[in-house]
Amino acid sequence: MHCDCTEKVSLLIDGELSPVEAREVELHLLTCTECQEARGDFLNLRNQFASVPVSFRPVAQREALARILGKPPSVSRGFTRRWLFNPAVAAVASLLIVAGLIALLLYPRSKPGPAESGEIASGPSRKPTPAPAPSRSAEGGQKDRVVPKGSQPAGSNDKNKAPKKKITPVIVEPPEDNIAAVAPETRVRAADTETMTAIHFQKSELLLRSFRNVRTSSPGVSAEIGYEKRLAQQLVYQNMMLRREADAAGDAQVASLLESLEPILLDIANLPAKPAHNEVKVIKDRVERKNIVALLQVNSTALARALD
């Protein structure tokens, strides 16, 4: 089975077809399973590319620029050195250190520490922590644009874009991550569709991760999936609504992802309260096969970043 149109699918997702050709290929896509799969796979590859972080340090960038322009490598370095060798500053710093030490000696038990509350035995880092906001895991501090949505105009006028704005996302701001991870609900209320989609992706991703970890130790034993089932029931309606909106807005990538997600949510929502091992396993396998967790992760990150 080899459809001749798969090459055109590649051109379609790159926005390299004329409107007439694009329409033809889209019509063909409605009937050709092979091309549908190809499109899904190509978009999946695109998402995988988009999620590659860059090992890159802003300091190195500054130093490189200074070297090229022939200026001193770092303004802040000279500044630091001047301060460090200033005797007055050194004296004040010493005084502060001594004062700090005295304070530590005098008030070692002014407030209950972890030792008193018995936490020291396990140590704070060993406390079970909630699952990290996974949509952020793909961030390497680099990707500064939304996951491409198909067409893209010629890059020759890229330089006219507001340049300063492109730089800021390079540095990941931990507080924002925390806000996004801690209070997604508050964001929903004031959010538009894209925000809701991003949050929906995050929630679905958490659900699927949680579902993936459901333990069914042996084929005869049923699993406890009350939480996952309830969450899936909530998400499935939102998924339908968002899919319709994405379809109406012509956002094929988001619509296609929501379309893949929907049957999985439905299946989880319709599972019995104590499903058999096989019932859970079938859904788990499907989630893995469709690579849906990674796709959700990439898309929610991209949407969230675009909204920032």
Add this chain to the structure above:
Amino acid sequence: MASQDEEFTVLFQDFYPSLCRFLECLLGGRVELAQDLAQESFLQLHRTAWGTLPRDEARFWLYRVARNFAINEFRKSHTRHRLFDRVVEAMRPRTKNPEEEYESQERKDLVLGMLSTLPENQRVALLLREHEQLSYRDISQVLNVSESKIKVDIFRARTALRERWAKKEKTLSKTGAVATGSF
């Protein structure tokens, strides 16, 4: 002169991270080398072409030169820097939590590993399309080849990666490995 430097700074800040990533993917994850070559490309631009090159073309010029540097590196040595880069990478302080870091690194290794199996021309064309979002016409300008060749190269690259991805998934499902969220 000052305004030229300012313009150059804007261009540098806009494209240095992207150029680093492009080179890193091209060189199979050699981070330090990628940053060195990115710096070298900008240095060349500043010294030789900045006064004469139309501003719109500077970006294409940069990618072209960076790619040539990368090819030269390939010719010089495939392995010389690899160990050193890995050591440096391993020593680098981590800011994310270990699980995120692990997943992120695993995904990156997987993508870079698959990319490294492609012929160089396909890899460059695909990277310029997927990462830099250049149009086929722009890519053909960077690489000095026809648009139709770019079209074919990108399609072949995608098809090859798709097949490898499917094989990878099959292997995983056979071994029963638990995916970590990346695949």
